[in-house]
Amino acid sequence: MSAPTTSGLASVRIFQHLGPDDLKKIDKIAKRKKVAAGTVVFFEGNRADAFFIVVSGSLKVFQTAKNGRVKVLSTIGPGETFGELAMLDGQPRSASVETVAESEMLVIARDDFKNLATATPGILWGVLEGVCARLRAQNDSELEAAFQGTQYRVAKAILKLADKHGKKADAGVRVPPTFGARDLAEMAATTADRVERILEKLEDDGLVRVDDGDLVVPDLSSLRRALDYMGSP
Amino acid sequence: MTGAWPRARHVGLLLLVPAVALAHERFIRHQLKQPLHDEFFRRYPGAFLGMHPAMLRMGLNAVIVLAAFAVVWLVRHPIDEAIERAVVGAGRGVQHAVHLLACFVTDRPVRNRVFYAIGQWGVIMFLRVPGLVLMYSAANNSLVMPSYPLDPKTEFFFKMAQAALAVLILTQTLLPLCGALLVGTWIYLNRWGWMVAADALPVLSVAVVYLSSPWESHKLTITDLSEWQVRWVRLTLGFGFFALGWLKIYNHDLVAGVADQYPSVLDDPMVKLLAFGADPSFKRECWVVSFALAEVLSGFMVMTGTFLRVWSVIMAAMFTKLMLVDFGWNEIPHLFPIGALTAIAFSSRLTSELRPVEVLEGRAGRDGKRLRQAAIIGGAAVGLALVVIFPMLFALTFTDRANLR
Numbered sequence: 001m002s003a004p005t006t007s008g009l010a011s012v013r014i015f016q017h018l019g020p021d022d023l024k025k026i027d028k029i030a031k032r033k034k035v036a037a038g039t040v041v042f043f044e045g046n047r048a049d050a051f052f053i054v055v056s057g058s059l060k061v062f063q064t065a066k067n068g069r070v071k072v073l074s075t076i077g078p079g080e081t082f083g084e085l086a087m088l089d090g091q092p093r094s095a096s097v098e099t100v101a102e103s104e105m106l107v108i109a110r111d112d113f114k115n116l117a118t119a120t121p122g123i124l125w126g127v128l129e130g131v132c133a134r135l136r137a138q139n140d141s142e143l144e145a146a147f148q149g150t151q152y153r154v155a156k157a158i159l160k161l162a163d164k165h166g167k168k169a170d171a172g173v174r175v176p177p178t179f180g181a182r183d184l185a186e187m188a189a190t191t192a193d194r195v196e197r198i199l200e201k202l203e204d205d206g207l208v209r210v211d212d213g214d215l216v217v218p219d220l221s222s223l224r225r226a227l228d229y230m231g232s233p
Numbered sequence: 234m235t236g237a238w239p240r241a242r243h244v245g246l247l248l249l250v251p252a253v254a255l256a257h258e259r260f261i262r263h264q265l266k267q268p269l270h271d272e273f274f275r276r277y278p279g280a281f282l283g284m285h286p287a288m289l290r291m292g293l294n295a296v297i298v299l300a301a302f303a304v305v306w307l308v309r310h311p312i313d314e315a316i317e318r319a320v321v322g323a324g325r326g327v328q329h330a331v332h333l334l335a336c337f338v339t340d341r342p343v344r345n346r347v348f349y350a351i352g353q354w355g356v357i358m359f360l361r362v363p364g365l366v367l368m369y370s371a372a373n374n375s376l377v378m379p380s381y382p383l384d385p386k387t388e389f390f391f392k393m394a395q396a397a398l399a400v401l402i403l404t405q406t407l408l409p410l411c412g413a414l415l416v417g418t419w420i421y422l423n424r425w426g427w428m429v430a431a432d433a434l435p436v437l438s439v440a441v442v443y444l445s446s447p448w449e450s451h452k453l454t455i456t457d458l459s460e461w462q463v464r465w466v467r468l469t470l471g472f473g474f475f476a477l478g479w480l481k482i483y484n485h486d487l488v489a490g491v492a493d494q495y496p497s498v499l500d501d502p503m504v505k506l507l508a509f510g511a512d513p514s515f516k517r518e519c520w521v522v523s524f525a526l527a528e529v530l531s532g533f534m535v536m537t538g539t540f541l542r543v544w545s546v547i548m549a550a551m552f553t554k555l556m557l558v559d560f561g562w563n564e565i566p567h568l569f570p571i572g573a574l575t576a577i578a579f580s581s582r583l584t585s586e587l588r589p590v591e592v593l594e595g596r597a598g599r600d601g602k603r604l605r606q607a608a609i610i611g612g613a614a615v616g617l618a619l620v621v622i623f624p625m626l627f628a629l630t631f632t633d634r635a636n637l638r
Contacts, residue, residue, distance in 0.1 A: 035321075036322070038324075038325040039322075039325065040321075040325070040328050040329070040332070043317070043332050044344075045336070045341050045342065046317075047310050047314065049314075064344035065344065066344055066581050067344075067346055067349040068344055068345045068346035068349060069346075090599060098325075111601070
């Protein structure tokens with residue numbers, strides 16, 4: 001991903017409608033931040049003072065239950081934003097965000113964003129679209145949790161990771177090793193042991209392969225088709 | 234919950250059967266080794282507010298401590314964020330540990346397996362420990378606390394009633410009835426005098442939970458308290474300690490007598506802090522007032538939910554020390570407040586009565602009005618501390634203690 005120049009900002013979804021002058025304004029107020037892998041950017045319940053644009057790397061958004069169990073709600077990659085919900089409504093953060101790989105992001109302080117959005121209302125539409133997309137994904141996820149089996153949820157989590165963070169290789173799409181069985185378990189609301197067993201079955205079916213510890217999806221369309229059959233009627 | 238209060242009233246009335254008993258310190262010795270200076274606690278002509286200068290000094294110390302706690306409470310989020318930011322590069326484990334500790338100290342939900350397990354255990358203990366205390370009292374011919382001896386005429390009835398209530402509590406059966414019986418017993422304690430009833434105020438905190446439990450409680454695994462229950466437990470428990478603190482200044486001879494008999498209770502850092510700068514020639518009198526004010530402060534913090542976990546842990550540790558080190562086996566009923574404090578300290582459903590102030594200062598902060606925000610925080614903290622300490626301290630100088638001797 002390119003450095004946070006105005007051209008880099010133009011590729012960020014919520015800024016796509018903005019002109020060069022507006023992008024320059026954003027470039028001025030945004031602070032660049034590099035974070036090592038395995039670092040929590042903010043915790044659920046923290047006060048919201050900024051929102052974030054991912055330049056490079058990958059992060060996971062998760063919630064922790066009272067008993068300490070973790071549920072990964074989504075993963076975030078370059079060009080995506082996070083932290084806008086709490087920044088807009090002034091409530092505490094609704095989820096935690098942790099880097100899965102070393103990540104670089106742009107941070108825009110709440111007050112700066114407020115001034116910017118007042119001057120350039122188009123930005124708010126972009127932010128709203130992002131929030132809506134996340135809400136829809138959340139609805140789908142809840143539906144899956146209610147009606148689909150564990151195998152479906154694990155396969156769906158693999159598909160999401162491959163789609164968003166996978167790197168194309170000769171043998172298929174390779175999911176970065178930073179996402180392990182525990183991450184898959186937290187995404188699919190199950191245990192790491194169960195994920196291991198399901199991975200073995202998916203490997204037997206030729207839908208995934210574990211190669212040097214990396215998860216490889218030989219054919220994304222096959223996995224997508226298989227999901228239709230795994231789903232309950 | 235519906236219908237529990239009318240039943241509580243009926244059972245309470247039933248328990249108000251005439252009986253005679255005298256509440257006194259049966260087990261904890263409290264004879265004064267030498268009399269206190271009465272004038273220290275009374276009107277002091279010529280002094281500011283008519284209070285002894287040492288008393289005034291300790292009152293001011295208490296105001297400063299309370300105001301400081303209130304200010305830190307109201308600015309705890311920025312402090313917490315600064316600390317958490319400082320450890321961002323220290324690795325995932327350190328970051329999570331600091332975050333959990335910060336959540337614990339600032340009364341935010343602590344999302345951790347061990348904390349959750351301790352909380353569940355705390356609730357189980359809190360709900361059952363009154364049963365153990367009642368059994369102990371029955372075995373010692375006492376009512377609720379070993380300090381309240383039963384009248385021989387009604388001894389059998391009350392012993393059996395306590396044993397039956399203890400069985401219901403230990404088996405978690407008909408909890409709303411248990412709550413009503415506890416409330417009734419507390420009302421009955423008023424027959425010994427209002428000070429005896431005030432002494433047993435903390436017992437009402439578990440009655441709140443019992444009364445708000447379902448009638449089919451024996452079928453349920455109750456390991457968690459609702460936000461409503463936690464709030465009322467801290468309000469009743471905190472108010473109990475708050476009232477007991479003031480009562481200690483009113484009934485100063487009793488408190489000083491206990492200290493004369495058990496000098497180890499004098500060793501308390503909070504008490505020393507509150508007595509800082511007070512006239513050393515009134516050492517015992519100053520100890521009584523600072524000890525009482527320490528209880529007033531801790532009770533107020535628990536009651537309002539200000540650093541509730543920190544205060545709960547400190548108080549639970551203090552009660553454990555009293556039980557194991559200072560007074561011994563006869564103070565085994567202190568298991569009850571320990572259970573209550575554990576249940577609220579390890580709950581993730583804490584609220585605070587200072588929330589309206591937080592909303593106001595937060596709004597000012599978001600609007601960029603920093604001066605107004607600081608004024609709200611400072612004004613609320615100092616104003617609250619003054620109102621909590623001085624009117625009652627002042628009023629107590631007018632009271633006549635002749636009836637206590």
